[in-house]
Amino acid sequence: MKALVYTQEKTLVFQDYSDPKLAQGDVLIKVDSVGICGSDMHAFLGHDSRRFPPLILGHEAAGVIVEGINKGTRVTVNPLVTCDVCDACLRGRNNICSNRQLISMAPREGAFAEYLAIPYKNIIAIPDNVNISHAALTEPVACGWHAVKLGITSLDIPIKKAKCLIIGGGAIGMGVALSLNSKGATNITVVDNNPVRRGNLAKTSEVDLIIADQVNQSVAYDLVFDAVGYSSTRSVASQACKPGGVIVHIGLGDSIEGLDVRRMTLQEITFIGTYTYTPQDFQETALAIFNSEMGSFNWVEERSLKDGHKAFTDILSGQVAASKIVLKP
Ligand SMILES: [Zn+2]
Ligand SMILES: [Zn+2]
Structure with a gap:
């Protein structure tokens, strides 16, 4: 088969590659x-030791089953395989x-x-009326869905009344915004320092968002999502959060520093680390997408898989306005 292969740091090559082998239970x-x-x-960028x-x-994939159970079915893939x-x-x-x-x-x-080979238990069938490239984004949206669910459990007011802040307007930030909206939040601010992306957010978001280049220091937020995860954004999160409020940390930027732990202690601020989604979250998110609760996905740009390397370098140079690029093999 053809694949876009990561061959060395900063290099993706569209080339021939060995076909996937199916294990027991795979499709x-x-x-x-x-x-x-x-x-x-x-x-x-060579920054992932894994x-x-x-x-x-x-x-973040969707496609059609061509071998195994239910051949011909269009499916979205839960990429997290668990025991x-x-x-x-x-x-x-x-x-x-x-x-x-x-x-x-x-x-x-x-x-x-x-x-792609994947266990049958990891797929969800896509209804005929749903755009398959939107269904592929169940994965990043599910990260937001899971984070919002966890955040709500520690909130001491109804989500409807909460002032919510999202740091980072990429696809995870967007997934958080869409999930917050579908859970009834009415006051959502997204902060992103990329002007191209802010412009696109303003243009494409169907959710009523306050979009800013930095956090308004005079506002105290009940629920803060760090969808970036660097020490600088954690620092912003721990200052912007209200006494008794909640910080939900999703980003995997760097590992240490940033939080004002003394302030968080004195002000009883809850910090929640979140990672991906449970199978139930993934199901719920897919259903919400299928029912159009997550909007029309006009924040997505499609490109050909063979031009994947250029998509990566364009994202890197800050030229991509869309929150998400979907590649088409
Ligand atoms: Zn397990
Ligand atoms: Zn992802």
Whole structure:
């Protein structure tokens, strides 16, 4: 098959690659659409110690089953493969499964390819009326959905009344905004320092958002999402959060520093780390997308998989206005 292969730092090559081998319980998907995630960019730059070349990146995928059960069905893929038997899985928290594997990380190849092998239990059928490239974005939106669900559980006021702040207007930030909106939030601010992206957010968002280049210091937020995850954004989050408020941390920028732990202690601010989504979150998100609760996905740009390298370098140089690029094999 043809695949977009990460061959070395900052290099993706569209080339011939060995076909995926099906394990017991797998189906073979002919990939139709696959989104570029911030974590793919992280790997592309050589910053991800979990992803080594040669490797096929990409984990936000949808396509058609061409081998295995229910051949011909259009499906979206939950890329997180979990064991279902460890302590975390048994508690329904498969996202922190101790044996979890994510496609695009060894030993599982990713979806920037013509074909992908994935366990049948990891797919969800897409209704006929739903655009397959939107269904591919169940994954990043589900990250937001999960984060919003966790944030709400620690909030001491109804979500309808909460002032919500999202740091970072990429696809995860967008997933948080859409999920907040669908859960009834009415006051949502998104902060992003990229002017091109802010312009696009203003143009494309169907959710009523306040869009800014930096946090308004005079506003105290009940619920703050860090969808970037650098020490600088954590610092902003821990200052912007109201006493008794909640910080939900999703971004995987860097590992340490930034939080004002003394302020968080004195002001009883809850900090929640979140990672991906449970199978239930993934189901719920897919359903919300299928029911058009997540809008029309006009924040997405489509490009050909063979031009994938250029898509990465364009994102890197800040030239891409869309919150998400979806590649088409
Ligand atoms: Zn992702
Ligand atoms: Zn497990």
